[in-house]
Structure formats: C-alpha cells, structure tokens
Amino acid sequence: MTTVRFTAENQVLRVVLDGPGAMNSITPDVVAGLNAALDAAERDTSLRAIVVTGVGRAFSVGMDIDFLGACFADPGGTFVPFIRGYHRLLDRLQDFPVPSIAAVNGLARAGGFELLLACDFVVAADEARVGDIHLGFGMVPGAGASMRAHRKLGDQRARALLLTPTWLDGPRMVQWGLAIAHAPLADLAAEVAKITDSLRGRSRPAIATVKALLNAAGDLPLAEGLRLEREMFSRFLDEVPDMAEGYRAFVEKREPQWGNV
Structure with a gap:
C-alpha cells in the first residue's frame, strides 16, 4: 500500500x-x-x-x-x-x-x-x-x-x-x-x-493572486480577463501592504519584510 x-x-x-x-x-x-x-x-x-x-x-x-x-x-x-x-x-x-x-x-x-x-x-x-x-x-x-x-x-x-x-x-x-x-x-x-x-522570499499573497489570475486566464475572453486583472490589482492594493513594502524595499536597497506571511 x-x-x-x-x-x-x-x-x-x-x-x-x-x-x-x-x-x-x-x-x-x-x-x-x-x-x-x-x-x-x-x-x-x-x-x-x-x-x-x-x-x-x-x-x-x-x-x-x-x-x-x-x-x-x-x-x-x-x-x-x-x-x-x-x-x-x-x-x-x-x-x-x-x-x-x-x-x-x-x-x-x-x-x-x-x-x-x-x-x-x-x-x-x-x-x-x-x-x-x-x-x-x-x-x-x-x-x-x-x-x-x-x-x-x-x-x-x-x-x-x-x-x-x-x-x-x-x-x-x-x-x-x-x-x-x-x-x-x-x-x-x-x-x-x-x-x-x-x-523563496516572495510575497505569498502576491503569488496567490498571480496564480489565481493565471488559472482564470484560460477560461475567460480577453476583455473579461483584463477586467478581472484590474479588479484584483485594485483589491490587492487596498487590502495587502506588500506592493508598497516591495517598492520601499527596492528604493531603500533592503530585503522586503512581508509580515507574518
């Protein structure tokens, strides 16, 4: 077995x-x-x-x-x-x-x-x-x-x-x-x-969001897929601090800190 x-x-x-x-x-x-x-x-x-x-x-x-x-x-x-x-x-x-x-x-x-x-x-x-x-x-x-x-x-x-x-x-x-x-x-x-x-070391919420978009891409017409991407981008920007942290880390020449995820 x-x-x-x-x-x-x-x-x-x-x-x-x-x-x-x-x-x-x-x-x-x-x-x-x-x-x-x-x-x-x-x-x-x-x-x-x-x-x-x-x-x-x-x-x-x-x-x-x-x-x-x-x-x-x-x-x-x-x-x-x-x-x-x-x-x-x-x-x-x-x-x-x-x-x-x-x-x-x-x-x-x-x-x-x-x-x-x-x-x-x-x-x-x-x-x-x-x-x-x-x-x-x-x-x-x-x-x-x-x-x-x-x-x-x-x-x-x-x-x-x-x-x-x-x-x-x-x-x-x-x-x-x-x-x-x-x-x-x-x-x-x-x-x-x-x-x-x-x-390793990448933002888990960002990984999850990109994977969800890729999973949806094969089933959606292009216009719908682009609309979904815009919606998920806006939601991610509002709800997850990782984009701003990634930007600051790049400008400050340091490793990003993704919190507890």
Missing part, C-alpha cells in the same frame, strides 16, 4: 508518495494523506512551494488494483464517490495559493497522470514514462485528464495521449509542453530546486 509522507523545510513542503511495491498507487487513504498535506500547507504561511514526488520506479500508476476491484463491485457506492473525492483534491491542488511542482521520477499513468496535470509545474526525469492509458482498459478519465490535458497540451497532443497508446519520456514531455524541465533521475531534485529556490 502507498502512504503519504510530507515535511516542510526552507519554505517548501515536500510530499512523497511512498509505496514502491504498489508503484505508488492511489487509494482513499492516499487521497486523505494528500489532503492532510494541503491542510498542513494552509496552516504554514511560510511556505512558497509544494513538491509532489514518488518513491521507487513510479511517480504513480493510478488507482490501486485491489481497490479498483472493490470499485467495480460497487460502482455507485464506492467508485463514483472516490472519483468525486479525488476530483476535489486535484481541484484543491490546482487552486492552492502557492505553486505545486510534480517531480516525476518514473512511471505516471491514469490517476498519476491526472495528479501531475493538476500541478503548476512538472519537472521530469529523463527516464520517466508518462501516459493516460484509460482507453486501453476500456475506461474513460474521471479526474480531469481530458480537460487539463487539452488546456495544457492543445487539441492534437491531448488527443494523442488520451486516444492512442502514446508514452512520453522526460525530454518529450518538455517538447510537448507538459513539463517545464527534464534532467537525469540523479539530478531531478536539483532541477526542482531551481524552481523552489526562485520562489
């Missing part, structure tokens, strides 16, 4: 799917563990990033095979409620006020593919293998793959991943726009650190 471990250090919450024997497969306990990690991240206002990764040869292969059997034995009572709960978790991760980074160390498919799609950044090991594979089992995605892949990859590449048995390694993930960077597995943590290091 897979357990979820998480620790916070230097403004980064590291979340680890630890079930190498089960290829970090997903169960209700894993969803609960990931929600607990996000609960901890909400309480710790020092955090500026969340990193999600796996142990062993997989990032996550999706649903646990034994639990999947229980789901098919009771579709309405077990399968549908689980998928709804997993959907809520991934929506929460997508909308979380600090960026999330999927450090894809190995195989990611089905629900594991959907997990990385909900993250803001993906950094992949060269050796990683990522695909959807639902259709190969006569199944359809239920936790966001069709919508998020289309938005992140564009129409043709999303169709290739969801309709054909296409697998991507780390370099091809970058080529397709699914990952921001790739590196040999031995250097994956260092590549992820380039992103987390760049986020």
